[in-house]
Structures are given as C-alpha cells and as structure tokens.
Amino acid sequence: AQSVSQHNHHVILSEAASLELGCNYSYGGTVNLFWYVQYPGQHLQLLLKYFSGDPLVKGIKGFEAEFIKSKFSFNLRKPSVQWSDTAEYFCAVKREYGNKLVFGAGTILRVKS
Amino acid sequence: DTAVSQTPKYLVTQMGNDKSIKCEQNLGHDTMYWYKQDSKKFLKIMFSYNNKELIINETVPNRFSPKSPDKAHLNLHINSLELGDSAVYFCASSRWTSGNTIYFGEGSWLTVV
Secondary structure, eight states: OOEEEESOSEEEEETTOOEEEOEEEEOSSOEEEEEEEEOTTOOEEEEEEEOSSOSEEEOGGGOEEEEEGGGTEEEEEESSOOGGGOEEEEEEEEETTOOOOEEOOOEEEEEEO | OOSEEEEOSEEEEOTTOOEEEEEEEOSOOSEEEEEEEOTTOOEEEEEEEETTEEEEEOSOOTTEEEEEEETTEEEEEEOSOOGGGOEEEEEEEEOSSTTOOOEEOOOEEEEEO
C-alpha cells in the first residue's frame, strides 16, 4: 500500500526565511505527486503537481518542488516566505493510473512577521 | 463560480441523528470522492464514485452511505451520528484518466454533540 510521510509536523519561520518541507512516499511504480495547502479555516487548494517531465515543478505563490525518483521524495521549497504563507501543507501521492489520493499527515507552517 | 460545492458548510447536531451532506461539481468530471479530515488534520479517503459506480470504499462504518444520483453529484448520508464522526468532510472530483488532478470542495464542518 502507498504511504506518504512528511518529516516535520510544525515549522516556524521568520519572514524572508527559506522554506523546505520534506515529503517521502513509498510506492515502486509510477506516481503522480501533489502539494496542497490549507489556509486557516479554508479548503484544500492545489499548490503544484508533478506528473512527468522536468522534475522541478513550479506552482502558485512562488512555491516549487523537486521530484527525486531515487529518493522517493517530493520536497516543497520557497526561497522567501511571507506571513501570508502561514497554513498547513499536505503532500499527496497517487498511482499514475489510479484515483486514490493518499495524503501525508501535513506540516503546519507558521511564519512570524 | 465554485467548481466543487458542498452544503452545508457547518453542521452541529446531536448524537443519534441522521444527517446528509451534499456535493455538486460543475467541472464535467466523471469521478467524485469523499475525504474525511479528523481532529488531527489527517486526511483520508472514504469513498470514490466513477460514473455513479462505487469504486473505492475504504474501511468506513456502515452508518456512512454515499449516493450518486448522477456524475455531477455525490451526497454523503450518515446515520446514528456518533461523537467520533465530528470532522471536516471534503468532497472532491476529477477526471478518470491518468495524470488527473483532484479538486476539492470547501469542506463541511460536522460537529456532533
């Protein structure tokens, strides 16, 4: 069965600091990878996704993620965070031809102004 | 225009009651889902329907019964509500193809008292 692990449950950063959130998955086949963000009291929004091609994908709001197949990782990065990035971030994985999206436990990011 | 819409957004009800949450999508997708986000913010799939046919049914109590009258709607009915059913329920939809993105609704906050 697929599983997704996010390394940090809580991250606190000051504005302008760089961000990297770790995500590893366990599945040997071809996968589709996603990062979703959930702002306080709001629904899940898609930040970025990887299906194939360039392993470095860029998403909304200056976020990017790199797929490293050999490490089964899909880490999320942002060079300079803002207070408005305070939210919970979820990594999710599904099989290429599947429809069951498996989520990590989420990482709560708090950005201090 | 909301792509995936759920009603009600907030629901407070007593133990033992029966309640329904409705979901509609206007994206032309043929696959819809229900996800549950528990108090620890962990997201897990409950059900998935493709063209009105149940295709994913995770280990969910029989008190939960999804119904899909057509491809654009997937409702969730819960019988004999228990305290542990308190959670946020997210509806989602996608196309039934590889490389598909799953889009989420705004969530329904259910509180059982």
